[in-house]
Amino acid sequence: MTNNNSLYPTTKRAWLTVSILLLAYVLSFIDRQILNLLVGPIRADLGISDTQMSLLMGLSFAIFYTIAGIPLGRVADSRSRRGLIACGVFFWSLMTAACGMAKQYWHFVIFRIGVGAGEAALSPAAYSLMADSFPPEKRATAISVYSMGIYLGAGMAFLLGGIVVTWANARGDVMLPLLGMVRPWQLIFLVLGAAGIMFCLVLLAIKEPTRKGVGAGVAVPLKDVGAYLLSIRKAVICHNFGFACLSFASYGASAWIPTFFIRNHGLTPGEVGIYYGSLVMVAGSLGIVFGGRLADALARKGMKDSNMRVGLLAAILTLLCNVVYLVDNMTLLWVIMFFNVFTVAMPFGVAPAAIQEVMPNSMRGQASAIYLFVVTLIGLGIGPTAVALVTDYVFQDDYAVRYSIFWVASIITLGSIVLLWKGLKPYLEARETLAAWGDRQEQKTAPAV
Template sequence: MPHNNNLYPSSKRAWFTVSILLMAYVLSFIDRQILNLLVEPIRRDLEISDTQMSLLMGLSFAVFYTIAGIPLGRIADSKSRRGLIGAGVFVWSLMTAACGLAQQYWHFILCRIGVGAGEAALSPSAYSLIADSFPADKRATAISVYAMGIYLGAGLAFLLGGMVVTFASAQGAIVVPVLGLVRPWQMIFLILGAVGVAFCLFLFLIKEPTRKGIGAGVAVPLKDVGAYLLSIRKTVICHNFGFACLSFASYGASAWIPTFFIRNHGLTAGEVGVYYGTIVMIAGSMGIVFGGRLADFLARRGYTDSNMRVGLLSAILTIPCNVVFLLSDLNLVWALMFFNVFTVAMPFGVAPAAIQEVMPNSMRGQASAIYLFTITLIGLGIGPTAVAMVTDYVFMDDNAVRYSIFWVATVITLGAVVLLWMGLKPYREARQTLARWGEKQEGQPA
């Protein structure tokens, strides 16, 4: 169905923009998640513990991702979003390559900080571009397709990681001109960095849409952004922290699921990469797009809180699926893992789509950055370390990682159910607040 050409780009142009942004997101998640399947070789070579490894996976990346995100979100609300994304891709790709040169733990920490700071430029700008490319009743689906990059990227990371580990066991370290002796896990970071730098050229194919919706083209002082967020604070708190709980469970579990298969089911890293990576790509992509389609379906039937409802539904469905970590039959584990990944993926397209529906256009990038700040710091920053610390300090047994994943994921998902349920009514009220804000702006003299 064609877009209204007076307001939005053609459907073909809009989906082309989404496809380029999706590729950027896939690259970012490969760079972000590749560590999850390289736990054992990196632990061995750097002589570090599970907890130290979790800091590489999560906190070192998340802290600077979140710190850089909010000022970059403000830039996205007024400057070239395409240019900002290009700069971010270039920076995180260079820092990914630098990870491949790390010889000591602190070197690796610094490089992961750089990857996080670079990736912070992508999603606030991407959400804003997509919101200005699609009408409201198609927006959740479009943002969910972009957000498929989470699962396509993570799945490819597992597949690539599995190939590297298999290659390493057969070949060992290799000699590279100029760089000298390079371990196989370091080589993959060097290759990913080079691919990312080359990808920057594709971003020139994006044509920026005009800014649309309530507040488009209005210069908003920072204090007014804060005042507006305070006026819908119940929505902001329930939305951001509710989805952050789901992010905590997702990142905490996915960081250690490969290790769970290796330690508790005796699989090799190569086998986990192929089997689990395939499930993540297929079930995760299906789940996140299903969530967006369901939200748009509900929106067309008059549910003004459809995005929040889908988030709540996904949390409720995920809890019984977490029993997968306690099962012993590997065939049953693989079958239930498909549904676990599907339900876990459902909310991560509708969550940013929900923000676009309650914020003026000139505040969307900043509000998206605050959302990403919250879910990344709590989810990626704490989730993997929480699971590791329960394994190290509560069960004090490496093989108890299955119980750590189960309890951490289940308890925090229950928290998400409570927060998202509490947020339904405030979210509906926030949409009315936006409409009143727009009427007030229209009534002011130019």
């Protein structure tokens, strides 16, 4: 068994690892979210509806992201995590570039499936790397800094999209060697894919830390992983589905917020990209780091369920801030939107950190993959489409998108509050289960006297 008292990497080395993983996460979210600002030109070129567009944004990506995630999580628990991430980055970048060559809707669907499968390699391995690079009282902050990639990536996607859309209005289509004439939205995907492939070289700077904590170095059969998860099922269900509801609200809203600004407030795509993209980068990054710092501060005071409590607080504040979609005054709208993005971001660093605190080391990647399976399938897979379906079939009015976002986000956030509240006690019990499991493992490996 790996020595659980092994020293953690130096602070410099640990934060270098986080910085590189953050850049990878930023790239993944740019690739994932760039579609949200390109609804207009892609719909026009492919001749599709809001609902079909939402399937590109969410379900086509999410299904294979989640299916690939669980076996890749098991790989992360036993093989080189750096190598796994490098393979994932290369593959999703190749598929992103392929999106730039899509000529028909079904081409786009297939390539988005490839992007999802590739991105599934990143987070389970990244969470495991960070858990072995930082002691428990610093993990929520480290994972929250990594998770800033969600908002830096989404914000940069909006900014990049806004700049390109503005440029495209002045320049039109672009002639490229070998590829011929391409539309501006296609050019974005080609550039992003090339950038990701080159980034693979940067991953060589990551040094694998030794595996630490309860169960480090123990080869656990798949059936035992399932049995352990069943033993803490109440905590797992409340955690995974509670945070999945927040993800549903977040992805559902953010997929259509650019369209909300364009349809309901008359902004141009370029203006939305610059203004909203900048807000997402600042408010989202501040919110997610604040959530991690708050959870670590509470943990140092002895609150063992601090990660869950921060998630619950974020859900309550987000529910209050959802009023932003009904506001017409633009100054007030931007102020509330800042706090809305801040509170929405708070839980997405503490949620994966909470998983690390209730799982043996040799099961962390798999448990993280299951968490991502639930959160992504429900959040990204259903969220954007739920809003689109309400707009298309309930209100039957493109300009009612503001009400669709408000009602979908508010109802599902209320569900999150209930689940996270009910999960507090089972989560504490799960921590006790982990300690008991560790004691049994020590007894099994202790030499006979």
